[in-house]
Amino acid sequence: MAQTYLYQYKGALRTKQDKCRTTMILDKSRIWLDFNEFCGTDEEDGSPVYLFSQADIVNDSNGNDIELHEGMKVSVFDSDLDALNMPDALLADGIITKNYFEQYPNVKWLIKLIKHKANDRSKEEYFYWMSDLQQTL
Numbered sequence: 001m002a003q004t005y006l007y008q009y010k011g012a013l014r015t016k017q018d019k020c021r022t023t024m025i026l027d028k029s030r031i032w033l034d035f036n037e038f039c040g041t042d043e044e045d046g047s048p049v050y051l052f053s054q055a056d057i058v059n060d061s062n063g064n065d066i067e068l069h070e071g072m073k074v075s076v077f078d079s080d081l082d083a084l085n086m087p088d089a090l091l092a093d094g095i096i097t098k099n100y101f102e103q104y105p106n107v108k109w110l111i112k113l114i115k116h117k118a119n120d121r122s123k124e125e126y127f128y129w130m131s132d133l134q135q136t137l
Helices: 130-136
Strands: 004-009 012-017 038-041 048-053 057-059 065-067 073-078 090-098 109-113 127-129
Touching (some): 127 130
Parallel strands (some): 012 057
Antiparallel strands (some): 057 065, 090 127
């Protein structure tokens, strides 16, 4: 996870964690998620859960400050490559929740991914690629 630091936000000193910005063209503003930071599955519905942030404020792909809160729906991305080694962002949507895993005491926020319509090509229910969106346009 990226380093956190104190940050002046809305008149108060808060903690911020810079997420990755990108020059990759995305479908909308998204927050970077390291898909290598899988930490478990949701006990209720089996959805994948990932480590998300050590701080209350992160930035999105356009550099905008985003203040995280319980139950917040966010769209995320990670850099990926297609079969031809060309950039093809990995995309997902999820719900922010407070960290409930004791083995990750430095992490404040998790993200539980939300199911979407399964992609015909990949059969994935929780994430998709930017190229998948372009095929439907």
